[in-house]
Amino acid sequence: MDKQRLTQILETLKNGELSVDEAAGKLTHVVNEDLDFANIDHHRSLRKGFPEVIFGEGKTSEQIIGIMERMITQENVILTTRVDEEKAQRVLAAIPACRYEMDARMLIWAPSDPEPTGHGTVLVLSAGTSDIPVAREALLTARYMGNRVQSIFDVGVAGIHRLMRHREAMEKATVIIVVAGMEGALPSVVAGMVKAPVIAVPTSVGYGVSFGGMTALFGMLSSCSSNVAAVNIDNGFGAGYMASAINHIPLPAS
Amino acid sequence: MDKQRLTQILETLKNGELSVDEAAGKLTHVVNEDLDFANIDHHRSLRKGFPEVIFGEGKTSEQIIGIMERMITQENVILTTRVDEEKAQRVLAAIPACRYEMDARMLIWAPSDPEPTGHGTVLVLSAGTSDIPVAREALLTARYMGNRVQSIFDVGVAGIHRLMRHREAMEKATVIIVVAGMEGALPSVVAGMVKAPVIAVPTSVGYGVSFGGMTALFGMLSSCSSNVAAVNIDNGFGAGYMASAINHIPLPAS
């Protein structure tokens, strides 16, 4: 509710210019108009220290530049996801303070590196080299949302011994993001080895009955390990965001 | 590696009965046989204070009784999921110390109530009355894995004001499990209102193009809110387990 309007109504009531009934009527009307009052505030606080994110796919470089320029005055970090190299070059020409992470296809504007504010470390594992772009998107998202991050790539299940070598890192992580295409078996194996929550990210890597990531996704959701939940295909950003939410769960004051 | 065998080989080496080469050979052999040594230990520790869980579907009451009787001597809590009433009655007749939660279709054996060990509260929301069995399975799983739990049922998106009434509870929760069938829109709406991680559980409630929960699942994975990850259809147990993993993430010593 608009503070000013509220105060004004209440003062008019106090002044005797309005009856209680009239004031009640006016207030009800204001409430109906301004239901979102609390939410706006809440959202503002939610955003503090968190990056603002632009979904770059389907936007022109002009549109991206426009949105970024508007935000730069208000934000500490701005991420733009799914930006191909050509588009990125045009944005960089306009906003040289940006940095382009080519493998993750992200544009990052951050005058200073974000401080890690999460409880522990977000570990990103990926199965094949083709999964790296999605894994990097997850990694950078988590890092710029204030998390210590670590990554181990190319540890697919067809050579299970490669994964075994990294058990210590897996056991130390607070949250693990596992990125895999094709049969998507890696999250099951990883989740069977740790107690931490595992965010599974299917990728569209594969062909034929990989069905653009659906087989990996369904395999992850059918996992016989239970500390696993999945996000949409190729959604590295969502995985990084969810991992950050987990790594920032509020602790009871003690 | 089997401690006893390891010590024995090392002592024989020390005694001079084996050369260094012979001992190396024997040890390599043992390693190859017993690769799982560390894992077993790890798994034992993992299980401490956590319930052992039996997937009841497709098992006869005799099989369930047999497994439970073997476990009772070693465990503090035993959960059996997906048990229909008839089967449950037969198990209760054999193991009267069990309790049957009919709406969640779970059998619970727990001599004493588990202490909450998680950081905060796991909140379970569900959309329709038909979603309650899955929601209850999630709730009881989380509770018996050592979490403070709270539930709010019947807050579907077709009457969004019912949900609004519970914003305070939502904002206080450490993890939120959202259970919904049909169009599965509730997790999107909830995740847009909070910072906490949201575990989305699609249910098979609905008909026609609800496709037994697939429409709800795909809707949840397509969510425009990013602090959401999903589990398999009707997998209340997995959601409770994942939420517990999140609520128990290790904190760095300070």
Add this chain to the structure above:
Amino acid sequence: MDKQRLTQILETLKNGELSVDEAAGKLTHVVNEDLDFANIDHHRSLRKGFPEVIFGEGKTSEQIIGIMERMITQENVILTTRVDEEKAQRVLAAIPACRYEMDARMLIWAPSDPEPTGHGTVLVLSAGTSDIPVAREALLTARYMGNRVQSIFDVGVAGIHRLMRHREAMEKATVIIVVAGMEGALPSVVAGMVKAPVIAVPTSVGYGVSFGGMTALFGMLSSCSSNVAAVNIDNGFGAGYMASAINHIPLPAS
């Protein structure tokens, strides 16, 4: 917002027991708790003269009886959909004032027949004899929501001349509900002959590549006629409800 609490705060302000600031604080708090105030009222008005509806599938006769008995004191009409005959008999034994419409599988409690309040007539067409249950559900829903209704059954496209015979009725209708299974072609043909809005209802009638109604549904949505919109498979109730919403659109005062 709770009227009583609002008035009380305002009166305390008027009495000088609260400052404007204190009153503003209290009111903001109440608003956050009771956002749904307006909605509740709105919903009450929405329901006036409209039937309360119970989805009978998956509910026991005891549950249905319980819900109906609670409602009977407050409502003018109560509809229960998807009730098989056995369940219906048990409900009728408990609440003899009910009537069971066997072909529509509906239980209806209505002390007096509802007055038609809609602008014109809702016409229900169906393609085959197996589609009649869904068509009847649509018809009775529309009728008990206050619409003049008319029905023409068994006018499938394989004998297009049967449909032609009813052009006058089609041209006079305000809204037309068209119920069809198998290839679901009837709504296209009907919509091409009239100006009225057509609600298409696919049924699960058919076998093989009818896919339980999906082929009919997709055919209806792919219709080359444009005054057509569809509801879920076998959703006669939804079609009747939507048709009633159309037949009751508010007219500007003149």
Add this chain to the structure above:
Amino acid sequence: MDKQRLTQILETLKNGELSVDEAAGKLTHVVNEDLDFANIDHHRSLRKGFPEVIFGEGKTSEQIIGIMERMITQENVILTTRVDEEKAQRVLAAIPACRYEMDARMLIWAPSDPEPTGHGTVLVLSAGTSDIPVAREALLTARYMGNRVQSIFDVGVAGIHRLMRHREAMEKATVIIVVAGMEGALPSVVAGMVKAPVIAVPTSVGYGVSFGGMTALFGMLSSCSSNVAAVNIDNGFGAGYMASAINHIPLPAS
């Protein structure tokens, strides 16, 4: 039946040039040829004041120009849907009286603005910025078919408070078109808040398990709100046409 031919046969009978049998034979023949007599008339009246519509996808600019030039002499309004910018420029060069609406990808030829003839207002809501082209197609279709229109864009369910702000507009609308991609949850939420009929339009916005709009479509058809019916994916034109049909239902003379 062709009036002239009918009269001629009857007169020849009256003149005695034909026997009753011969006249009957000739009439039967005419009926078989001219079954569509009534329809043609009906269609002509149907079209009055309504725009003629060309589906531009898959047509060359030459074909579009050709069709438009033929129609310009007979129609008041001509709409061409799904025209990309390049094609549009070529049409505009040939028919400068046209206007191109780039975001809706429509070409409009209308010497004078159409008068609103519908009963009330058609409100178009859309969830995300990527849904705007489809929403605009719906809006312009409705407007050029003689409806007062209003639009509110970017009110997705991930920030439900943005929607709340517009309840008054929603409650005043006669028909509401709701356009949404991804999880397609918006129509459920909107329909739960109003009594008006809601036309749900899924869009192909999204990736992975959004399945090019199918998840949104199935979510809309599975909606737990009942005053909702859906059209095909990205079919803004169909939604605008259906909304217009609803907004023009004939009223009984009084």
Add this chain to the structure above:
Amino acid sequence: MDKQRLTQILETLKNGELSVDEAAGKLTHVVNEDLDFANIDHHRSLRKGFPEVIFGEGKTSEQIIGIMERMITQENVILTTRVDEEKAQRVLAAIPACRYEMDARMLIWAPSDPEPTGHGTVLVLSAGTSDIPVAREALLTARYMGNRVQSIFDVGVAGIHRLMRHREAMEKATVIIVVAGMEGALPSVVAGMVKAPVIAVPTSVGYGVSFGGMTALFGMLSSCSSNVAAVNIDNGFGAGYMASAINHIPLPAS
């Protein structure tokens, strides 16, 4: 148009009781009412010598008996398809003149065997023993629609030599119906060996990725042989009907 009414109007005109205008008005009215005149006649002729067919699935034995009793006075042959044995027994008790073909699950009422009226022979081939019910339904349908029929069962592609043995019969047939489940490869092989049109009938025989007949159906439609067209899964009746239509194509008088 009803001959009697037509004649009556024309005679009244001839008698001078009606003016040409009045007669024209009456005739137009009749035409609008009776558009189906030609069709009805046409349908009557279509049915001559052809069996009337009842789709037995989903009908009770009482309903089947009722429909058959009404038809017996007007028809020469009545076929009822998809009747299980229990239902059949009850019909036979009421109408002893019927015969039940158990493997084809058909009830047949035919006082005398139909004369073959088609040009040549309809040959029915089937792949496995489980396909026989569908094959027999096709065979009996064709036979009772007036075709010479022949059948060769159990000639699946996994033992291609069994098929080779019957080339002469294949080459002599006028139309060939090929019934196959699982991979549905038989129609391709057969059509590659003959010039005659082949009607492919997929059956729901199989498991796993046979998908209840869809794999067979899609294989048949993807056939690299071109003299093949397919009917719905398990639709033996439709195949027999289509084969009969082909075997009865009208020949130009010479």
Add this chain to the structure above:
Amino acid sequence: MDKQRLTQILETLKNGELSVDEAAGKLTHVVNEDLDFANIDHHRSLRKGFPEVIFGEGKTSEQIIGIMERMITQENVILTTRVDEEKAQRVLAAIPACRYEMDARMLIWAPSDPEPTGHGTVLVLSAGTSDIPVAREALLTARYMGNRVQSIFDVGVAGIHRLMRHREAMEKATVIIVVAGMEGALPSVVAGMVKAPVIAVPTSVGYGVSFGGMTALFGMLSSCSSNVAAVNIDNGFGAGYMASAINHIPLPAS
């Protein structure tokens, strides 16, 4: 079996150069090598007067030219399907005796027009203008395989009266090919009006839940009319070929 080799073996036997056992051995060997003897002959006869057909999709213009040049010496008619304009121009430059049918995307080489050899007329109906390429492919295939052909385009079910106008042509046809995309309802309607066999051809015309022709295909296979069988999506060639096979069924000598 190669006649020459057979005769040679038999003569050697007759001459006493071989024993019966030796001759039997040699003959068995020849049979194993030459199993296809009869087939080759059969195929040669099959081809007489029939066009040779090249599937042009995925072949370069060079490949098409090469194949055609090889065939020209042996065939009377050569059809190449699915050739785009650019490819066609290159073929025409090399083989000027060819003709390119742009709408059907076919290249035809035929020194003289084929004589109609079929029993009656093949009628091709199509629903929308976008279906014409497929319809034309069917028409030209049928014509060059020796059939009298006739076509009626643009008679979709959304304006059923347009179809009615052509009932006489439909009733006179020996076989009818019906081409339709989107909801694919036309074959059902047509088949309900005639006794002739109907070949249904789904096209990939449409968008969204038209699923590239699958909805049309499934609708056609679910048809409530029984004298219908379907071919693959966009398979105009197959439909023309099948129709020709039907129009050429052998008649018993009389």
Add this chain to the structure above:
Amino acid sequence: MDKQRLTQILETLKNGELSVDEAAGKLTHVVNEDLDFANIDHHRSLRKGFPEVIFGEGKTSEQIIGIMERMITQENVILTTRVDEEKAQRVLAAIPACRYEMDARMLIWAPSDPEPTGHGTVLVLSAGTSDIPVAREALLTARYMGNRVQSIFDVGVAGIHRLMRHREAMEKATVIIVVAGMEGALPSVVAGMVKAPVIAVPTSVGYGVSFGGMTALFGMLSSCSSNVAAVNIDNGFGAGYMASAINHIPLPAS
């Protein structure tokens, strides 16, 4: 070709009763009738020492008894798959020499145990306890086709260390059958550890997006290990048969 008929024709030729032309004619006729001559022989040899197999699903116990009794005189081993216990008991009552393997749901008739004739050992691995029936079907099929067999059950990927324990057995096997439901990840992991060919068998174990085994199947076919090929869902018999074919590949004489 029938040896007797061949000899007879050749002798008549030698005797001068037939001319070479007449003999050639007769032989051609015989060839056309008896094309399968070589095949039959070949098939007989194929069957030697191999079990005859009856697919029990959908057959009554009477049918199974009938088929078995006919075969007993000719075969050494008869397997019947997919027989439930009730049916099995009735068969055992009639043919007491049979044995019923309840977990594999197979009936086995084998007077003496088959000698292992394959090159090495067929190893059967399975992931979960619910996969055992399919694994046992594979195992018994392989064993009764003359293979040394070994099995290791319950080594799913969620506890990868359990699998590691059995590397020696895996490395010694000639062929490995891997049976897994849910996410079906086990074959990938196993194939990455060995050089032997791996036959992957998906099972219908799981729920929700396990899709009755499809997710497991597609995961297996998308495997990043290359020495893997798959059979149909739950097709333990086929896997055992294929493994036996591999274990019996003919070796070049040396």
Add this chain to the structure above:
Amino acid sequence: MDKQRLTQILETLKNGELSVDEAAGKLTHVVNEDLDFANIDHHRSLRKGFPEVIFGEGKTSEQIIGIMERMITQENVILTTRVDEEKAQRVLAAIPACRYEMDARMLIWAPSDPEPTGHGTVLVLSAGTSDIPVAREALLTARYMGNRVQSIFDVGVAGIHRLMRHREAMEKATVIIVVAGMEGALPSVVAGMVKAPVIAVPTSVGYGVSFGGMTALFGMLSSCSSNVAAVNIDNGFGAGYMASAINHIPLPAS
């Protein structure tokens, strides 16, 4: 385990510098770090004489050159699959010792031809000319993995006699790879004629309901022949690899 570190620990123990307990502790630590010791060795042996394979799709020519240059010093054969011509030319410019197989789209680097080491011959059959690229990929993979290979192309089931001609080659093969698109019927027919294991490779050849190879794949998995297992769509490489694994199964020493 690292031999050097192992020996060092054991020697320190023998020297008395460590107690048995201390040595045990150190060894356990090493084991946890180096679990993959055995695997690495095993993999090295696995690779001996086998080609290293690069999946070329989605890699730039620069990346391929880089990887190949690194490998050339260590390997005897390097295969790169799925390389289009343009990319290949750039690689050939950098590494002229490579050879490009255009139809198989493979780059091969092999200073000397590999010796056949497998037991017998791998036969590759393919159905249509469009299947040849996949068939050639299988053939070359098998050949460079040390197998005698043979190929027979263009023996589709629509002309079954063409296949019959090659029975001798089929019966002599040790393993048969069958490549087919469209309805994918060829593997069933082939497997029914031989005892050898058959690897079925579906291709994406076809259109409409061929579904990019899925219909072929599902047909192959539904095969009524049992000595068949399938690989992913268009996976010629996997088929060649699997066939090689079968052709190299270890034989027991004798």
